[in-house]
Amino acid sequence: MGCLCGRQSVVIQGQKFHLIRQIGEGSFSYVFEARDTADNHLYAIKKMSCHTNEEEKRAQDEVENYQRFSHPSLVSLLYHEQMQYNPNSHVTSIIWLVFPYFKNGSLQDAFDKQTKFTTRVLLDLFLNVCEGVRQIHEKGMAHR
Template sequence: MGCVCGREDLTINNRKFYIKSRIGEGGFSYIDLIEDANNRRLFALKRISCHSKEDERVAMQEVEIMKTFHHQNLIALEESAMVSVGYHSKTLDITCDVLIAMPYYRKGSLQDKMEILRSKGEKMPEDYIWNMFIGTCHGLRALHSHNPPYAHRDVKPANVMISDDNNPVLMDLGSAAKARVETNTSSECRSLQDQASERCSMLFRAPELFNVDLGANIDERTDIWSLGCVLYGMAYLESPFEKIYQRGDSIALAVLGCNIKFPDFSGYSGHVNEIIQWLMTVNIAERPFIDEVIAKVETICINKV
């Protein structure tokens, strides 16, 4: 990395970029807006700081998953690299950054759009909601139909970007993992629960990931619950559990009890609330798979035309 004429730059796989600004930050990484030095195209650069071999493994798993999937509704990988940055002061382990360059979406995320609409006292048109929802479903189907199936495990409005042609792109595959897990020991239950607590946003987390039972069969339908939360968010501009969170009440109890409140008047067809309730079935064994969801929503959209 270097600095020329006041412009900080970095090179990934012999490809030079200029760093323009910081555009995001999370618990495990931060994101910069970068510009290709050759063609001036803008990209987002995710920089994951690793302080152990386990950190490196998790970060590189995200890279490998991004390399595996190529779908218009899933975030694409532009470039990636692992860069050594020094030694950890206590363990003397070499620390590194994993760099992931990906497309930049100037329209932002569904979460950004929800916040703008809420500030204006406006709402999303129902046709727009269904378009965003079905596109997100198609991205998930690519993950769920892989052999073996993958689950995203952190589907939420902030992880759905909006392309220039108003199509959704599901991003942040850092929480993605093989979907089907059997918990045969107490340590396996604790491990999965700890992973979910660390990487799955609480307001969109499926009930089975709050309290992982011994002998549980977890599968890709954890994402279906989260899809229901996203659909609710698009319609009502907040998580179905946002008010409970603001009061400081237990999210886990509300989720396990499926304590969802709908406005008395939404202005939408009855299909919206019907699909939300169907997706947010507490018992994972009774929740639909992604193909069933797509088929049902496409039928709704055809009948609306």
């Protein structure tokens, strides 16, 4: 992971973002730290490159699942946009997801750094995680 060569930008729902650096990677996606050119705020932007109809369906399902939830214990999807590509190319579409950016990283990042937490903070974190999982289960979904 690291910085991007050149200044890459993307427009999602009419908002222009400069992609600063890659901060994550999945099976068919990349996550970038990005800056909104209008308000200068930082966001996390996930780019899902879909090569098959199955991947496109999985990406669309992910968008729909994020849209089902609005809870402080769950990450909110702020914007999204699907861009169609030439069906003869290896990429059929790209789906962009915009999330809040957390400058301190994830809870997993804190554990990986062996951050010391007080018992009270650990209990609060545990309760928030449980509340998020409860919200997901109430919608008939499972979290992996």
